[in-house]
Amino acid sequence: MTEVLKAARRIVVKVGSSLVTNEGRGIDAEAVGNWCRQLAALSRQGREVVMVSSGAIAEGMKRLGWKTRPTELHELQAAAAVGQMGLAQMYETKLSEQGIGSAQVLLTHADLADRERYLNARSTLLTLLSLQVIPVINENDTVVNDEIKVGDNDTLGALVANLIEADALVILTDQRGLYSADPRKDPDARFIDVAPAGDPALEQMAGGAGSSIGKGGMITKILAAKRAAGSGASTVIAWGRETDVLLRLAAGEAIGTALVAGTPKLAARKQWMADHLQLRGAVVVDDGAVLKLRDEGKSLLPIGVTAVEGDFHRGDVVAVRSAAGVEIARGLANYASTEARLIARKPSSQIEGLLGFVNEPELIHRDNMVLS
16 A cells, blocks of 8 residues: 555646535635645655545635525526636645646546547646646536536546546545444444455445535545546555645555555557557558567557558547558557558648648657557
8 A cells, every 4th residue: 555656746636625625614714725735746756636626606606695405407507606716716826835837727528538628638737747836626617517416526537537547546535444333323433544456346335425515525536546547557545634644645554545556557558549449441551661660669650650541530530550460569540541641651841831730749659559
């Protein structure tokens, strides 16, 4: 367990509504400031950190004077719109005090299900991390009813971990971690310090939502850990008000419950790509490109492409083949087939002149490609 965060370079931290809003009494400036101080310290250690924060609807309820969470969709959307202003402002203020830049990113599940929007979101987040800016992510509850219906940022945290290929997901909650039963009802409940992510027994022992402020519960955290493990990220569930919890976890201290991924990150990524058996097309590359891909681990540039086969869109999985027809890799295309044909055999510097825009200088980035 102690290695889950100690060795992690890229970390997604998710914090729940009850912690952010002080059990619904408005944004807890002290708590947010405390987490931002720890996020900044992790950033200065050379780690890349993303914050997924709940609390917009709860803060909106407080600003609007509502005592109970509404059930009507338009009221939930209104609360989210009002509350998101305060939530983003608080994170920006507290991170700025630490000398760290911040960015607000609102996502929906649809953004991560559509391959083109997936690539756009991934590129944006990785660019922010490269600039040492900490993205603060929330669901776009204002416009998407499915998000309010599902209503948990635990799932969003796992999806973001998959999106950026994080090493670890930390879910900060109002519970110490995972128990074999609800400790508030069962005095014999056993604390679970470490378990395999995706273990079916965990889902059987988890209860439902435990807070009137948020919409999650321990079951959503267990399912989030299972989802994150699919891309090789392990998960830690810990009490959000534990002193310096993020720094102590990063130092190797055993806090909370660790749900450990069974598949290494690279192997999980490769399996995910290999499972896309319905390839949308292929690109044929010259011998020089084969060498750079296989021996040097480089991205595929348009200049190395000699032919484009099939009809595909940006974000589709395509095969990369040698002139002899041997598949040497597969990956996510940054350009549609019609665009790829126009820029094939051309240097990346000419992409904008040929297409009128530039998505990426690469046709397939090495991070989105696995060798066969």
